[in-house]
Amino acid sequence: MSSDRAVGDRAVGGRAEVSRAVVIVSGGASISPFTTPSEAARTGFAAGSTDTALREHLLTAGYRVFTSPAALGAGPAERDEGFAGFDDVPLLLPAALTVNAAGSIQDAGASLAAFLTHLAREYDVATVDLVGHSMGGLFSRAALPVLRENGSPVQIASLTTIGTPWEGAFSADFALGDLAFEAALDSIPTQTSMREFALLAEVSSEGASQEVTRRYLAGEAGWNERQRGVLDDLPVVLIAGDYFSDDDGQPEIWPHDGLVSRHSALALGVSPEVLPPHGAHTFPDVHSIYFTDRLGLPMERALTWDPDVLATVVGALEMARS
Numbered sequence: 187m188s189s190d191r192a193v194g195d196r197a198v199g200g201r202a203e204v205s206r207a208v209v210i211v212s213g214g215a216s217i218s219p220f221t222t223p224s225e226a227a228r229t230g231f232a233a234g235s236t237d238t239a240l241r242e243h244l245l246t247a248g249y250r251v252f253t254s255p256a257a258l259g260a261g262p263a264e265r266d267e268g269f270a271g272f273d274d275v276p277l278l279l280p281a282a283l284t285v286n287a288a289g290s291i292q293d294a295g296a297s298l299a300a301f302l303t304h305l306a307r308e309y310d311v312a313t314v315d316l317v318g319h320s321m322g323g324l325f326s327r328a329a330l331p332v333l334r335e336n337g338s339p340v341q342i343a344s345l346t347t348i349g350t351p352w353e354g355a356f357s358a359d360f361a362l363g364d365l366a367f368e369a370a371l372d373s374i375p376t377q378t379s380m381r382e383f384a385l386l387a388e389v390s391s392e393g394a395s396q397e398v399t400r401r402y403l404a405g406e407a408g409w410n411e412r413q414r415g416v417l418d419d420l421p422v423v424l425i426a427g428d429y430f431s432d433d434d435g436q437p438e439i440w441p442h443d444g445l446v447s448r449h450s451a452l453a454l455g456v457s458p459e460v461l462p463p464h465g466a467h468t469f470p471d472v473h474s475i476y477f478t479d480r481l482g483l484p485m486e487r488a489l490t491w492d493p494d495v496l497a498t499v500v501g502a503l504e505m506a507r508s
Contacts, residue, residue, distance in 0.1 A: 206312070206314070208315045210252070211319070213318070213325075214398055215287055215386070216287045218236065220253065222252055225277050228273075228275075235271070236490050244496075255301070259286060260289075262279060279304070282300055283297065285298055291321070299332035312339065313340070314343065324351070324398075331413075345423075348490060349443055349474075352410065352461075353410070354398055355445050356445075357379045357383035359401070359438065362387075362401060365439070376430060417462060421505060422461065425451070425466075425469065425489065426451030427448070427469055427471035428471075472489070475488040
């Protein structure tokens with residue numbers, strides 16, 4: 187039995203955590219490789235642009251960590267030839283176990299649930315702490331009822347979301363025509379984010395760009411309300427970025443991380459029937475290293491690369507295990 191398949195990964199307070207693992211879930215439009223505690227992409231960013239620093243930090247902290255594979259379209263996550271990409275993946279999973287990061291939330295949740303069940307069968311993972319970046323938090327939420335309905339042996343112990351658009355991403359709202367361009371005020375980065383997402387939405391008719399919106403997620407008939415009860419009794423921590431701020435801006439945008447408002451990332455408009463009492467943290471960060479690269483910022487100003495955010499994730503995991 188390999189170290190990845192070994193039972194028992196970490197001791198907390200003298201108590202062995204048997205067959206428990208952290209699974210990192212990437213967001214919309216992401217390409218991410220499948221990684222185990224000992225295997226990752228050999229070229230480029232070991233776990234992709236979003237997950238690499240987070241994975242490394244959690245491994246160093248002693249956790250057993252896997253990253254779920256994600257691709258643009260129905261197919262395996264073999265490589266990413268774009269910004270901060272990767273190649274030479276030693277373990278390639280089939281499309282059925284790979285999240286289509288451009289598709290619908292529900293389909294992504296079904297693929298993620300199948301992947302988690304695969305971890306249970308092949309790697310002796312019985313209990314999972316989910317850490318989702320961006321739409322990865324929505325994909326994670328969508329997987330929970332699927333696991334229960336399918337009788338999966340996997341038990342979800344906690345959920346931590348990082349920059350997740352619980353109530354939509356403002357750039358997607360603009361692309362859909364539900365938010366005026368003037369709401370960006372005089373912020374060039376905000377205007378650029380809105381324009382670029384609108385162009386992306388024009389060439390992609392798949393679910394992610396349409397569903398990461400307030401119209402789809404929020405309101406009495408929105409997807410969030412259809413998730414009532416899913417998070418009951420589950421420790422949940424939400425993390426937001428607010429690098430961009432303007433006191434005169436409307437809360438649907440301001441402050442924000444370049445893509446998701448603090449209001450949305452902290453689910454401030456989500457009912458307690460959907461999101462029971464939970465932890466919430468905000469950091470002066472941008473959404474991803476795509477934004478740090480565009481703005482000439484150090485990578486540590488991206489949510490999943492900020493040491494303070496990474497420490498907060500560890501704290502959330504420890505609280506869930508106490």
